[in-house]
Amino acid sequence: MMKKNVFFLLCLILVGFQSSYAQEVPKEPENIISPEVNADRTVTFRFFAPKADTVQVTSDFLPPVKVMSRFGLVDGPGTINLTKDKNGLWSYISKPLDSELYSYSFVVDGIKTTDPNSPYALRNSASMTNIFIVDKGRADLYKTNDVLHGTVTHNWYPSAGLKMNRRLTIYTPAGYEQSSEKYPVLYLLHGAGGDEESWAAHGRAIQILDNLIAQGKAKPMIVVMPNGNVVQDAGYGYGKDGFYKPQFLLPQSMNGVYEANFMDIVSYVEKTFRVKNNKENRAIAGLSMGGFHTMHISRYYPNTFDYVGLFSAAIMPREDATGKVYSNLDETLKVQKNNGLKLYWIAIGKDDFLYQANIDFKKKLDGIGLKYEYLETGEGHIWKNWRIYLAEFAPRLFR
Amino acid sequence: MMKKNVFFLLCLILVGFQSSYAQEVPKEPENIISPEVNADRTVTFRFFAPKADTVQVTSDFLPPVKVMSRFGLVDGPGTINLTKDKNGLWSYISKPLDSELYSYSFVVDGIKTTDPNSPYALRNSASMTNIFIVDKGRADLYKTNDVLHGTVTHNWYPSAGLKMNRRLTIYTPAGYEQSSEKYPVLYLLHGAGGDEESWAAHGRAIQILDNLIAQGKAKPMIVVMPNGNVVQDAGYGYGKDGFYKPQFLLPQSMNGVYEANFMDIVSYVEKTFRVKNNKENRAIAGLSMGGFHTMHISRYYPNTFDYVGLFSAAIMPREDATGKVYSNLDETLKVQKNNGLKLYWIAIGKDDFLYQANIDFKKKLDGIGLKYEYLETGEGHIWKNWRIYLAEFAPRLFR
Numbered sequence: 001m002m003k004k005n006v007f008f009l010l011c012l013i014l015v016g017f018q019s020s021y022a023q024e025v026p027k028e029p030e031n032i033i034s035p036e037v038n039a040d041r042t043v044t045f046r047f048f049a050p051k052a053d054t055v056q057v058t059s060d061f062l063p064p065v066k067v068m069s070r071f072g073l074v075d076g077p078g079t080i081n082l083t084k085d086k087n088g089l090w091s092y093i094s095k096p097l098d099s100e101l102y103s104y105s106f107v108v109d110g111i112k113t114t115d116p117n118s119p120y121a122l123r124n125s126a127s128m129t130n131i132f133i134v135d136k137g138r139a140d141l142y143k144t145n146d147v148l149h150g151t152v153t154h155n156w157y158p159s160a161g162l163k164m165n166r167r168l169t170i171y172t173p174a175g176y177e178q179s180s181e182k183y184p185v186l187y188l189l190h191g192a193g194g195d196e197e198s199w200a201a202h203g204r205a206i207q208i209l210d211n212l213i214a215q216g217k218a219k220p221m222i223v224v225m226p227n228g229n230v231v232q233d234a235g236y237g238y239g240k241d242g243f244y245k246p247q248f249l250l251p252q253s254m255n256g257v258y259e260a261n262f263m264d265i266v267s268y269v270e271k272t273f274r275v276k277n278n279k280e281n282r283a284i285a286g287l288s289m290g291g292f293h294t295m296h297i298s299r300y301y302p303n304t305f306d307y308v309g310l311f312s313a314a315i316m317p318r319e320d321a322t323g324k325v326y327s328n329l330d331e332t333l334k335v336q337k338n339n340g341l342k343l344y345w346i347a348i349g350k351d352d353f354l355y356q357a358n359i360d361f362k363k364k365l366d367g368i369g370l371k372y373e374y375l376e377t378g379e380g381h382i383w384k385n386w387r388i389y390l391a392e393f394a395p396r397l398f399r
Numbered sequence: 400m401m402k403k404n405v406f407f408l409l410c411l412i413l414v415g416f417q418s419s420y421a422q423e424v425p426k427e428p429e430n431i432i433s434p435e436v437n438a439d440r441t442v443t444f445r446f447f448a449p450k451a452d453t454v455q456v457t458s459d460f461l462p463p464v465k466v467m468s469r470f471g472l473v474d475g476p477g478t479i480n481l482t483k484d485k486n487g488l489w490s491y492i493s494k495p496l497d498s499e500l501y502s503y504s505f506v507v508d509g510i511k512t513t514d515p516n517s518p519y520a521l522r523n524s525a526s527m528t529n530i531f532i533v534d535k536g537r538a539d540l541y542k543t544n545d546v547l548h549g550t551v552t553h554n555w556y557p558s559a560g561l562k563m564n565r566r567l568t569i570y571t572p573a574g575y576e577q578s579s580e581k582y583p584v585l586y587l588l589h590g591a592g593g594d595e596e597s598w599a600a601h602g603r604a605i606q607i608l609d610n611l612i613a614q615g616k617a618k619p620m621i622v623v624m625p626n627g628n629v630v631q632d633a634g635y636g637y638g639k640d641g642f643y644k645p646q647f648l649l650p651q652s653m654n655g656v657y658e659a660n661f662m663d664i665v666s667y668v669e670k671t672f673r674v675k676n677n678k679e680n681r682a683i684a685g686l687s688m689g690g691f692h693t694m695h696i697s698r699y700y701p702n703t704f705d706y707v708g709l710f711s712a713a714i715m716p717r718e719d720a721t722g723k724v725y726s727n728l729d730e731t732l733k734v735q736k737n738n739g740l741k742l743y744w745i746a747i748g749k750d751d752f753l754y755q756a757n758i759d760f761k762k763k764l765d766g767i768g769l770k771y772e773y774l775e776t777g778e779g780h781i782w783k784n785w786r787i788y789l790a791e792f793a794p795r796l797f798r
Contacts, residue, residue, distance in 0.1 A: 116511060119526060154550065167548075238543060
């Protein structure tokens with residue numbers, strides 16, 4: 001009797017162990033697809049985590065929440081819970097989404113993580129955030145479509161002033177290698193936290209140019225995307241400093257040194273590529289810090305660029321902006337105006353923390369009589385707006 | 400008295416709530432550095448997860464464990480536990496490590512995740528794995544050092560045979576843009592699961608060539624890294640198919656179509672770049688599936704390449720290798736031998752699942768009388784070996 005009971009108890013323990021074991025580690029399903037953009041423009045997110053208590057997706061397609069940032073209170077990505085099935089696979093289906101390039105992360109029991117089923121991700125400061133595209137609308141411009149493609153090159157130019165060889169990203173339009181034609185050049189500058197990879201990565205500049213040119217909406221042009229951080233020879237991971245932790249704003253990026261040495265870049269490009277090297281065939285544009293650089297470079301070399309684009313430009317006065325480059329602002333803007341230029345283009349989102357600074361700058365230009373075109377969009381200081389601005393700006397160039 | 404007790408109880412609850420709140424969500428420390436390669440060659444890993452029960456690091460610097468893979472039982476990365484401090488920051492310090500490029504992931508309560516403090520990661524099939532370099536040794540070749548850098552371009556070549564424009568990665572050595580010299584060309588092919596990004600990413604081919612050329616150990620050469628997956632116009636995320644889930648071996652990659660259309664690539668390169676377009680100045684090499692492609696391309700066009708490199712080549716007979724390209728193997732190898740070539744180079748690791756197939760192939764070459772050089776290394780079918788093979792092979796070219 002005793003033995004029978006012990007055996008029975010053992011059986012119970014074993015059954016209990018087995019079922020709890022089976023419950024604890026279901027097998028990971030084969031070939032989980034995440035994210036899946038469905039035909040009805042909803043998107044399904046999937047994450048296998050049988051032991052997790054909560055799995056969430058945080059993304060800019062969800063209703064935004066106010067978050068404290070270095071720019072004050074801004075709209076941040078919303079967060080929503082996934083639902084777990086009996087096999088430990090969590091999922092969530094979004095509402096139908098507008099055509100856009102979205103970013104997202106999973107949050108598993110409070111820890112933010114990338115999607116293990118998608119390698120498509122972009123760097124945000126030190127960490128990676130996954131991306132997906134909902135097409136059949138605006139974001140068709142951001143896709144690699146079946147059109148003729150330009151060439152993307154990563155060159156190193158010698159900067160005599162910065163005493164470094166420095167890395168550039170350069171786009172040459174489809175047909176460049178097969179022709180002997182000369183092309184106009186757009187210099188396209190990134191913002192704080194970015195580098196020479198940013199416009200191609202977050203900005204989808206390669207796809208936007210390929211598509212606009214293929215559609216006949218933009219002239220074939222060379223696009224030069226330099227690195228605006230003067231302490232770097234190259235973006236994070238590409239330079240002599242190896243793999244180090246990215247930070248938001250590198251030192252000396254807005255103290256005049258970059259602007260004062262910008263002609264090293266123009267000179268290298270004009271020696272190395274087949275370009276039309278005159279004012280009518282040079283454009284310069286930049287976002288945020290790159291808009292600040294653009295404004296200053298274009299008036300510091302006031303007879304160099306016929307097209308100027310300020311995208312959410314960080315043109316507020318800065319305490320460290322004391323160097324020679326930043327002096328005589330009004331006078332040099334007047335010189336720039338008097339030299340003549342074909343387009344001075346300003347764009348900003350209504351919710352941008354730099355909105356008022358741009359309104360103030362427009363008033364300054366009004367006072368000087370420097371004519372500009374102005375685009376005001378919704379939302380704030382985000383890549384969604386900068387992709388839109390590039391797609392609006394590029395077709396206006398070299399006409 | 401009653402009221403006092405209620406108040407006291409409330410205080411207790413509040414104190415309890417507060418302390419449990421404080422205990423549950425410690426503040427994330429500012430600026431966590433992970434991984435940190437220390438001066439003594441140990442590496443510190445850090446991960447903030449106050450609520451996690453276990454945090455582990457899984458990496459190829461740890462003693463390997465046997466894992467079942469598509470190649471059978473192979474060495475996989477080992478796993479070790481991190482230790483949690485009172486603020487919820489987990490850490491682990493490795494033993495001093497040999498100079499190498501290592502990869503790692505964190506495993507948090509059983510879920511594999513990337514390092515939120517490092518954006519340096521490589522794609523492995525669908526997911527990302529972080530990387531770090533321990534220098535002062537072999538891996539110095541894999542770093543972007545302060546030397547003159549070549550240019551990396553992403554071009555699209557027209558493949559008449561595959562009826563697609565297809566993406567290539569092309570390295571031109573430092574000085575290419577400033578000279579009118581013509582250069583020899585190495586065609587460098589990836590393996591299954593890879594694409595035209597793999598040799599530059601996992602293989603550190605750009606750094607290896609920059610460094611070997613700067614040291615005078617390799618001749619300045621152009622390196623062409625094509626995409627060997629004939630169903631793709633470009634690697635995952637770069638082509639017209641958008642962001643889709645990577646899989647290990649794409650269809651038709653080893654059925655002869657790629658080899659039969661390889662001259663589309665050579666023809667584009669020789670029309671577009673300043674190259675020495677003769678046999679003495681053409682080399683071809685590849686890893687795994689790319690070694691299979693290399694062996695077949697070099698004998699199918701038996702008077703085209705003077706230098707041939709098989710890196711862990713997948714040269715075992717395949718059931719689907721039935722096309723015209725794969726017929727008359729011995730006869731075409733004899734023709735290749737009789738045409739003369741300067742170097743037939745074979746390298747493989749002792750633990751590679753393709754070891755025996757390579758030994759058998761060497762016997763075949765012995766029978767034919769085709770002379771080769773042979774390098775046998777430790778370990779198996781891993782990028783560590785392929786970086787070593789490229790660093791050994793490139794200095795032997797174009798002498």
